[in-house]
Amino acid sequence: MELMTWFTELLEGNLIFTPQTLSYYWDGLVTTTQLVFLSLLAGLVLAVPLAIGRSSRHRWISLPIYAYTYVFRGTPLLIQLYIIYYGVVFVDGIQESIFWPLLREAFYPALIAFTLNTAAYTTEIFRGAIKATARGEIEAARAYGMSQSLMMRRIILPSAFRRALPAYGNEVIFMLHASAIASVVTLMDLTGAARFVYARFYAPFEAFLFVAAIYLCLTFAILYFFRFLEKRLLAHLKPA
Template sequence: MDSLLASIEALLADNTIFTLDTLSYYGEGLTTTVQLVFLSLIVGLIAAVPLAIGRGSKRRWIKMPIFFYTYVFRGTPLLVQLYLIYYGVVFVEGIQDTWLWVLLEKPFFPALVAFSLNTAAYTTEIFHGAIKATPRGEIEAARAYGMRYSLMMRRIVLPSAFRRALPAYGNEVIFMLHASAIASVVTIMDLTGAARFVYARYYAPFDAFLFVAAIYLCLTFAILYLFRYLEKRLLAHLKPASG
């Protein structure tokens, strides 16, 4: 054990990239990345549920605006959306005189808005497809029991749709984690921003970015493990009985 610690200390001493000073930047970047991705996913998930229900409405004045929103945000690059929100908000007349400017003048909040709108669009389509795939027998059974539409959605359709959407939503969570790397282009000190700072300071691109890639890889494996666990618990009834 002592020899292992001595080897690590020698490695850190030989490599100026991984000092306590630079590791603090990576720690700050990791915290910012996790906060940005987590908050974006929460906001996007909350918005996607009613949007997915409205997306399946028979009323065109309800479903067409939702379709247009998801089409635009799924059909354009997230980087472009981030630029439009981050730089475009400055040109909104009178915005700098309102209380919103306290939030919008910092890059984190415009990035949160862009990421939330983007993931909400994808999650809406994921849930919409899962809701459409609800077995007709479940709906007819709920109606036979005299359930109202709202009660049927809350107790039958949405729980069943969530279980079916879980694998696709897991991919969306991983996509958002990887897409969060572009937040550094608007001066946010996320993981990629920390790597850029260390690279600019020590001129060691391979060390700086390989270390960040390893962190992203660990986060991705953690997300995969979490969703595999959830799928195993929530979709256990779909597995064939043994014996």
């Protein structure tokens, strides 16, 4: 009860919760949502063919993909963000190219770093799910005369996606939490908005606790969404 009273007084009497500062939080929420959604979408598109290649018996296909996933999973995301954000300037001819108007903005280097990072993790998640496909499903598909590509599209990938769903849900939450580092490259995301409000009003507890509450609500929404998908897609595995 005392906590609720304190929170009500905080919202009513503290200067950091004004329409202007709340607009900063809203803009930060929009930026965070866009960054996480676009990076996850692009990472998922990259991860599916990479996971198929990673599962290949041909080492000239699987080894380069393994090297990529090893590097991006074995180094901190913050270092990857720094390299892409600060290093892109030193690429020969990049400032004269048509991509420079995009790359000089903090959002797109952050999007590239987040996409490459989540694609590496998602590739290994899907690769493990593909390898775990039941032998009987593959033999039944071959008995029906399916080609390798048709079997991959109709049998292996749908089955692997269902098995990978819990682990991929954790990856989505990880990317949401990891997006907080985007503010170190001047991107005004949720954490960047909290840092701005803190620097202006010298109120660290109010600024960062409010953002923590927003992240907590987003995390619960993602958990609920993936639990709903699991119930729908894995209903056949539950005992009658």
